[in-house]
Amino acid sequence: MSLPREVLKWIHSLDLAYSVKNPKRDFQNGFLIAEIFSRYEEYSNDIEMHSYDTGLNIAKKLSNWTLLENFFRKRNIPIYKKDWEPVIYASPDAYISLLNKVYQFLTGKPLEEPPIKPTQHPKEGATHAVLLKDSEMQQAIEKNQTGKMNQLLIEEEPEEVKTTIGEVKVTLRKMPRGSSKVLEKSQNRLLQGIEIRDVEIKPVERNLVQIRASKGQSVQKSLELSVSGSVKPTETSPSRFPTMHEQTVTVARSINELSAEVMSDALNYLAKSPAEFGFENQAGNYGKYFFKNMETFSNDLTSAYFEYIKKRINAIVDLVLKNHHEFWCLVSLMFPPIERLNVNSDHFLHLMEALSLIGEKMSLTDPNVTERIFFKYLLSKISSLMTSNPGKREVLCHLFYSFIVPEPAFRMKAIQKLSETLSGYHELIKCLAILVKYDKEYNDELHDIFIYYGLLGLEHSSPFVRTAALAIFSQIATLNHVPILNVVPQLKALADDKWWEVRAQAIQCAGTLLSMVDPSEEIHTQEAIHGLKEVIFKSFYPKATKNILRIGLVYIAPALHKHPSLSDRYVECLLEMPSDIRKALLESPTETQTQTLMEEGMFVLGSNTQRYKMGGCPLLWSSPAVALSLANYVKSKELENLDESHADILLACVKPTISEEFDTWIEVYHKLQEYICVALCDVDLCYKAMEILKKFLTVQGLYDTTIVSSRDILLKALNLVFSTSQEEDCVQASMGLLRFLYFESGVKIVQDFVKVLLKAFDDKYHDLYLTTDLPALFKEISS
Missing domain, CATH: 1.25.10 (Leucine-rich Repeat Variant)
Known part of the structure; x- marks a missing residue:
């Protein structure tokens, strides 16, 4: 379907601000629609073009169309949200319907529209902006596929439980293989109104990294993705994807057999007999019995079981990718306990981690097959549980993405599928x-x-x-x-x-x-x-x-x-x-x-x-900014002393290396130096004050200034510590400060400052000086 010729001629006759080259894109943000109405004298005063943005991001599109919607309602123009919303998201033919309607309204001329083919009805509650045109896409593929095509019959397991819309899957279907013609641009698929291009997946490297879900590590990228504007069939290695007949011959084991072997390994590792856990009558069905009664088993058994699951993850992934029935069996085994178990239990975490690792390995091994069987067998279960048990939503989202390649195109499709299954x-x-x-x-x-x-x-x-x-x-x-x-x-x-x-x-x-x-x-x-x-x-x-x-x-x-x-x-x-x-x-x-x-x-x-x-x-x-604001706060409140909250914040600011904005730090010190020195006398703050002074008096770029202004204040503080306070902690903090300044600073000007300080204390408070450990310290640093 394309624009009628008379509509095209009409658009070109309006001499718009920029030429229309790709109507589907050019009309998305509503700017040209506004300009079209502004060209008609009747509406020229209602449209202020400077209010409309030519940008293409979603916020600007919505802003423009909101202005237009207000204009339409104000002037009773019969154009509604259902007409323009699909245009924003490039829904097929949406712009054609809108422009035809605008043309007929503004010119008063009728259009003879061709008959419209019936389309599949959307789901209840869905909007035009979020629906994929599946039927249109299928018609496009069937129309464009020509030439000889190799066909592969792939067995699809019919689901025992119907999907949320009550449909039962077809048992067999044909999957085309071979080349196809490039689809027309207008026939590309849409994801919830956003245009998506299909992905050509090159062969996947076999060097994989297992990621533990409980540690939240990123999936290592090991795919080489090539995204093009055309739809191309995925090329896969015949040896990795056998025909159904070959599968029947080569796949000898099942998920049930593997799970039973894993349990046997776990029991052997624990040196336990099957009878101790109630397995004596479950020969060949250890796995089924384990998952059915998982919460009753000890954490030792559960941990051992899932450790052995991880050891066999390559075999599990190979099996379920070759035989989709086995993936269905895997889901049937593992998902019921996910529904039952408490989200905070160790059993639940072990189970989710194991299934997530399987999903990650599958998506790295064959993303297309993984995506398809995940959407068919597991997605609806995940979305249903998210709705019924929101407390598990976060871990289920992690599980959801475990089966999806961490590339935009894959994630966009996965989100669209998720939206279809949620309520x-x-x-x-x-x-x-x-x-x-x-x-x-x-x-x-x-x-x-x-x-x-x-x-x-x-x-x-x-x-x-x-x-x-x-x-x-x-x-x-x-x-x-x-x-x-x-x-x-x-x-x-x-x-x-x-x-x-x-x-x-x-x-x-x-x-x-x-x-x-x-x-x-x-x-x-x-x-x-x-x-x-x-x-x-x-x-x-x-x-x-x-x-x-x-x-x-x-x-x-x-x-x-x-x-x-x-x-x-x-x-x-x-x-x-x-x-x-x-x-x-x-x-x-x-x-x-x-x-x-x-x-x-x-x-x-x-x-x-x-x-x-x-x-x-x-x-x-920014430590300087916080420290300066704290200093200004203390000064503005005219506080007598610092309290613990002030000391904690200042210490947090100076603890990292002070290496910049020295002028700001000097300003902070000058405003707070009396408070910090007096804090040496406070038994609750003395050690914090000691650490703060260490920084201000030893950092290069500061000590040249801070030492000069600190002598008299420190003398008064030491006098209070040794005469009035006499708290052991305060004494030890003050002695610790002096010893650090001399023996650990490594700066001569600081060491000289300590000598001058001790000599000044002896001169001013001689009797008190003799009762302290200061003479011994002075003798030690003078020897």
Whole structure:
């Protein structure tokens, strides 16, 4: 189907801003539709072209069409969302229907349309923007395939349980092999309104890496993918994919036999007899009996069983790829306990890890066959369990992606299939908020899908869906912040949402964006920065809920490097945290602890809450900015002494190496030096004060200035320590500071400072000096 000739002539006669070369793409963002209406005097005052963007990302498309929708309703123009929404996502012939309607409305001339072939009815509840035109694609393939084709009969196991729509699969079908003509561009498949190109898979390398799902490691890329605009048959090695007859001859074992052998190995390893676990009457059915009664067995047996499963993973993968009936058997064995077991049990984790490893190995060995049998036998079970048991959604999403090659084209198709099996787009959004975390690089086509559903989710009535939608944007922003800047108006609107986690996610997204946006960029970026700061100041304040503050303190921290103006509010909120939470946030990890501290956790248990980084703020923030804000806070409050919260924050700032912004650090020290020195007399703060002074008095770039101003203040502090306080901890901390400055600093000017300090103390407080360990120290450093 193509545009009628009179419509084409009419479009060219309007002399539009840019020529129409690819109508399917050129009309997607609505800009040209707006310009067409603006050329008619009756509507010229309603259309302000400067309000429309020529961009092609999803946010700009939706912005343009929203303006047009308001215009259509205002002027009672009979063009509706169902007419233009499919155009955004390049649905076949959608632009033709829309342009024909626009032409007839504006010109008043009728069109004689050819009869339309009947199409398959979509599923209930689906929209034009999210449906694949399967029937059209099949017609295109049948029309274009010519020449001799090798055909391979592949046995398909009929499912014992019907799918969610009650269809029973056909037992046998023919799978074409051979060459095919290139399909017309308009006949390419669509994924939920997004155009997808089929993938040509080259032979897979056999050098594989097994990834443990429980450790969350990435799947090693070992595929060479070639994506082209045409549909080509997948070429596979005949030796790896035998005919059905060859399968019958060469495949001697079954999943049931393999599982029984694995159990025998596990029992031998544990030196246990079958009778001890109730297997005495299960000859040949050890595997079936194990999975049916899995929760009743000891953790030792379960661990041993799945370790031996991993050892035989190559044999399992080879078997199920050659004989799809065996994959069905595998699913029939392993999925029922996934449905039954508690998500936090060791048995459940062992089971999920094993099945995920099988999926990863299968997808790396033969992605096309894996995808097909996964969609047929396992996907509907996963999606059904996600809906009935949301607490298992996260691990099921991991299992879902285990069977999918980590490439955009494969993931786009998988997401489309998942959307067809879930009960609604709100459930899909919750899954996408998890799946997006598996992406390591930004891809326009793939992440347009995430952005589209994210925008839908922001308007949903459920706070859990709004939270999940914001989580999608927060994660995409770490990959590419540019398209997410278009969401700033929505973030501002949600900054005072009634649900706490929606506000927390708005803060997280704003903090992530600010950490990436350069404040020196162009004007429109300045507007976005202003909006993002507005989000933070509206939701992130000292009296906000503790969960919101904790999330904000972690995710705003990286933004302090580029936007130090946020640090005053940041410090105010940090001081409001309970001591135990603040210590967790401020913990400075060793190299081996870093990854652990940055792992994500849940603040509120539940199937709909998101996961967040729990601490490690000093790894993320700008230490000079935080320290200066703390100094300004202490001075502005005119405090007499530091308390533990002030000392903790300052120590967290100076603990890493001070190697830049020396002027800022000197300013911090001058404002706080009296407080720090006096803290040597406080039994609760003396050791922290000692560590802070070590930094300020020994770092090159600082000590030339700090030592000069510290002499008199330290003399007074030492006098208080040895005369008034006389606390053993305070004495030890002060002696430790002096010994460190002389023996470990390695700086002559610092060592001379210690000698001068001791001599001055002897002169000013001679009697007290003789009662301390200071004379012995002076003798030691003078010898």
